[in-house]
Amino acid sequence: MTEPVLSVRDLRVEFDSRRGTLRAIDGVSFEIARGEVLGVVGESGAGKSVTGAAVIGLIDPPGRIAGGEIKLSGRRIDDLPPEELRRIRGKRIGVIFQDPLTSLNPLYRIGDQLTETIRTHLPLSPSAARQRAIDLLAEVGIPAPEKRIDAYPHEFSGGMRQRVVIALAICAEPELIIADEPTTALDVSVQAQIIALIKRLGRDHGTAVMLVTHDMGVIAETCDRVAVMYSGRIAEIGPVRDVVQEPLHPYAKGLMGAIPTLAGDAPRLAQIPGAMPRLSAIPPGCAFHPRCDYAFGRCRIERPEPLQHGTQQVACHLFDAHSTEHAA
Amino acid sequence: MLAFTLRRVLQAIGVMIVVGALSFTMFRFAGDPISQIVSQDASSAERAEIRKSLGLDDPVLVQFGRYFINAARFDFGMSYRFREPVAKLLLERMPATLELATCATVLAMTLGILLGVYTALRRNSFLATLLSAVSLIGISLPTFLIGILLIYLFAVVLGWLPSYGRGDTVRLGWWTTGLLTTSGLKSLIMPSITLGLFQMTLIMRLVRAEMLEVLRTDYIRFARARGLTTRAIHFGHALKNTLVPVITVAGLQFGSVIAFAIITETVFQWPGMGLLFVQAVQNVDIPIMAAYLLVVSLIFVTINLIVDILYTLVDPRLHAGAARRT
Ligand SMILES: Nc1ncnc2c1ncn2[C@@H]1O[C@H](COP(=O)(O)OP(=O)(O)OP(=O)(O)O)[C@@H](O)[C@H]1O
Numbered sequence: 059m060t061e062p063v064l065s066v067r068d069l070r071v072e073f074d075s076r077r078g079t080l081r082a083i084d085g086v087s088f089e090i091a092r093g094e095v096l097g098v099v100g101e102s103g104a105g106k107s108v109t110g111a112a113v114i115g116l117i118d119p120p121g122r123i124a125g126g127e128i129k130l131s132g133r134r135i136d137d138l139p140p141e142e143l144r145r146i147r148g149k150r151i152g153v154i155f156q157d158p159l160t161s162l163n164p165l166y167r168i169g170d171q172l173t174e175t176i177r178t179h180l181p182l183s184p185s186a187a188r189q190r191a192i193d194l195l196a197e198v199g200i201p202a203p204e205k206r207i208d209a210y211p212h213e214f215s216g217g218m219r220q221r222v223v224i225a226l227a228i229c230a231e232p233e234l235i236i237a238d239e240p241t242t243a244l245d246v247s248v249q250a251q252i253i254a255l256i257k258r259l260g261r262d263h264g265t266a267v268m269l270v271t272h273d274m275g276v277i278a279e280t281c282d283r284v285a286v287m288y289s290g291r292i293a294e295i296g297p298v299r300d301v302v303q304e305p306l307h308p309y310a311k312g313l314m315g316a317i318p319t320l321a322g323d324a325p326r327l328a329q330i331p332g333a334m335p336r337l338s339a340i341p342p343g344c345a346f347h348p349r350c351d352y353a354f355g356r357c358r359i360e361r362p363e364p365l366q367h368g369t370q371q372v373a374c375h376l377f378d379a380h381s382t383e384h385a386a
Numbered sequence: 387m388l389a390f391t392l393r394r395v396l397q398a399i400g401v402m403i404v405v406g407a408l409s410f411t412m413f414r415f416a417g418d419p420i421s422q423i424v425s426q427d428a429s430s431a432e433r434a435e436i437r438k439s440l441g442l443d444d445p446v447l448v449q450f451g452r453y454f455i456n457a458a459r460f461d462f463g464m465s466y467r468f469r470e471p472v473a474k475l476l477l478e479r480m481p482a483t484l485e486l487a488t489c490a491t492v493l494a495m496t497l498g499i500l501l502g503v504y505t506a507l508r509r510n511s512f513l514a515t516l517l518s519a520v521s522l523i524g525i526s527l528p529t530f531l532i533g534i535l536l537i538y539l540f541a542v543v544l545g546w547l548p549s550y551g552r553g554d555t556v557r558l559g560w561w562t563t564g565l566l567t568t569s570g571l572k573s574l575i576m577p578s579i580t581l582g583l584f585q586m587t588l589i590m591r592l593v594r595a596e597m598l599e600v601l602r603t604d605y606i607r608f609a610r611a612r613g614l615t616t617r618a619i620h621f622g623h624a625l626k627n628t629l630v631p632v633i634t635v636a637g638l639q640f641g642s643v644i645a646f647a648i649i650t651e652t653v654f655q656w657p658g659m660g661l662l663f664v665q666a667v668q669n670v671d672i673p674i675m676a677a678y679l680l681v682v683s684l685i686f687v688t689i690n691l692i693v694d695i696l697y698t699l700v701d702p703r704l705h706a707g708a709a710r711r712t
C-alpha cells in the first residue's frame with residue numbers, strides 16, 4: 059500500500075530539431091500517492107504538459123523520452139511497447155485536456171465516444187457499456203443522462219462538455235488522472251465546479267491526480283502537494299501548506315507572491331521581472347539565475363540539485379549545506 | 387431543415403432561370419435560325435412565312451416565356467441538322483454520358499480516398515512520396531493527351547481494349563446500358579480512367595491534406611489519450627472527419643466531370659451528350675448547343691442541391707445551425 063501510484067525518476071525529454079537537441083524536461087522526479095492530488099505550476103513553457111504527455115507515452119516525434127523511468131503502481135511503463143502503453147492509456151491513466159470544445163469529436167454522439175472508450179478497455183456488451191456510460195454521465199453531474207447520451211458535443215455548454223471529457227477520463231476507473239489545465243478554457247463561473255468534481259472523484263475512487271494549473275488559488279484549495287516547475291525542472295516540491303506559505307526557492311517565492319494572502323502583507327515579489335529562457339538558450343548553472351535576486355557566483359556555474367529541506371525539496375544553492383554562508 | 391431545403395430549392399430555380407435566359411439568347415440571337423432551316427434560294431416571302439410560323443416575330447419576352455415553358459417540358463425544338471427533336475437526341479445520348487461520368491467518379495473516389503489515406507498515414511514512406519509526385523503529373527497532364535496515350539498503349543500496341551465507341555449496349559426501357567455486356571465494359575475502361583484521373587488526383591491530394599489536418603486536432607489527441615486503437619482512430623475518427631469535406635467536393639465535381647466529358651468523349655468517339663455537343667458546334671446546330679447548356683446546368687444545379695442537403699444531414703453542427711437560423 060505504500061507504493062506510490064505514480065513514480066517519476068529523473069525524467070528527461072528531448073526534442074530533435076534542425077538546430078540540435080532541445081531538452082524540454084531535464085531530470086524531473088516526483089511521486090503521487092493513492093488519493094493524493096499533486097498540483098503542478100509554472101510559467102508557460104516550463105514543461106508541465108510535456109511531463110504529463112511523457113507519463114501517458116504520448117510524446118510524438120521529433121520528441122522522445124531520453125532518460126529516467128516512469129512507474130505506475132510499481133511497474134515500469136516508459137519502456138513498454140506502444141500497444142501495451144495504449145492499453146494503459148484510458149484504462150489505468152485517465153487524461154483531461156484543457157479545451158473541452160476541441161477534445162470531443164464533433165461528428166460523434168457523446169454516447170458513442172463513451173461506449174467506444176468503455177468497450178476498448180472493459181469486456182462489456184454494447185448495452186452494458188451504454189448503461190455504464192449513462193451512470194458515468196450521472197456521476198459527473200450531467201442532468202437527464204439517459205437523454206443527453208445521444209446528443210452531439212456542440213449541444214453542450216463548455217462546462218458540461220468538460221464534464222463529458224471527465225466521464226471519458228474515468229470510464230475505466232483509472233488509478234491516475236492527469237488533468238492539464240482542465241479549467242483554463244472555461245467560464246470563471248464553472249471553473250470551481252469542475253475542480254470540485256475532479257477532487258471529489260479522486261477522493262471517492264482513491265485516484266491519484268496530477269493537476270496542472272496556472273491558478274494558485276486552485277492549488278491552495280485543492281492540492282495535497284505542489285510542484286513548482288521552471289525550465290524543465292522542478293524548482294520546489296512539497297506539501298501545499300508549506301510551499302504556499304513558506305516557499306523556499308526564489309522562483310516559488312515570486313510565484314506565491316502572486317496569491318493574495320489572508321494576513322494582507324504586501325508580497326514583495328508580486329511578479330518576477332524577465333521571462334523564462336527558451337529551450338535553445340538555457341543558461342548554465344541555475345536556469346533561474348538571470349532573474350534571481352539572490353543569485354551568487356556558484357549559481358552561474360553549477361546546477362543546483364533537488365535537496366530535502368524540511369518537508370520540501372528545493373533545487374537551489376541557497377539551501378545547500380555547502381553554501382550556508384549565503385542562506386537567506 | 388425544411389426551410390433550409392426550401393430556400394436552397396428556390397435558389398436552384400433562380401440559377402436555372404438565369405441559365406435559361408443565356409441559353410435562350412444563344413438560341414435566338416446566335417445567327418439567324420431561318421437561314422439555317424431554309425435553302426439559300428428561298429424567297430423573302432417564304433422566309434417571312436417560316437419566321438411567322440416559328441413565332442420569331444413575337445416580342446422577345448413572349449418568345450422567352452414560350453422557350454422556357456417548352457424547355458421545362460423538355461421540348462427544345464428541332465435540330466437543324468438531324469431534323470429530329472433535340473430532346474430525343476439528348477435523351478438517347480444521356481445514358482452514355484451518365485454511365486461514363488459515374489464510372490469515372492466512382493473510380494476517382496475509390497482510388498483517390500484509398501491513396502489519399504495511404505499517403506497521409508505513411509507520409510514518409512517511399513511509395514507515398516512517389517504517389518504524391520505522380521499525382522502532380524496527373525493533375526497537370528491534359529485529358530486528351532492521357533486518352534491518346536492510353537489508346538496508343540492498350541488499343542494500338544497491346545490490342546487489349548477497343549480504341550473508340552461504347553461497345554454493345556442493352557436496352558432497358560429508354561435507357562441503354564453498356565454495363566451488361568463484356569464489350570461494353572471493356573469499352574468503358576479507358577474513357578473512365580481518362581475522365582476520372584484528374585478527379586482522382588484531386589481527391590487524393592484533398593484527402594491527404596484533410597487527413598493530416600484532422601490528425602493534428604485535439605480530439606484525435608484525446609482519442610489517443612483514451613487508449614483507442616490506432617485502427618479506430620485512423621479509420622473511424624480521422625477518416626469520418628476527413629470524408630465530410632471530401633464527399634462534398636467530390637459531389638460538386640460530378641457536374642464538372644460531365645462537362646469535361648466533352649473532351650474524353652471526343653477522344654474516344656463516345657456516343658454521349660458531349661460528343662453530340664461538339665458535333666453541334668461544328669454544324670452550328672444552335673438548338674442542340676442551347677439545350678446541352680440547359681441540361682448540363684440542370685444536372686449541375688441538382689447535384690449541388692443534393693450535396694448541400696446531404697452535407698447538413700451528415701454534419702450535426704450544420705444541422706442544428708440550419709434549424710437555429712430558421
Ligand atoms: N512538439 C514539440 N516540439 C518542440 N518543442 C516542444 C514540443 N512540445 C513542447 N515543446 C517545448 O517543450 C517545452 C515545454 O512545453 P510544455 O507544453 O510542457 O509547457 P507547459 O508548461 O505545459 O506550458 P503551458 O503553460 O503554456 O501549457 C516548451 O519550451 C516547448 O516549446
Ligand code: SF4
Binds near residue numbers: 352353354376
Ligand atoms: S540557485 Fe542561485 S540563482 Fe538559482 S534560484 Fe537559487 S539562488 Fe537563485
Ligand SMILES: [Mg+2]
Binds near residue numbers: 107238
Ligand atoms: Mg501546457
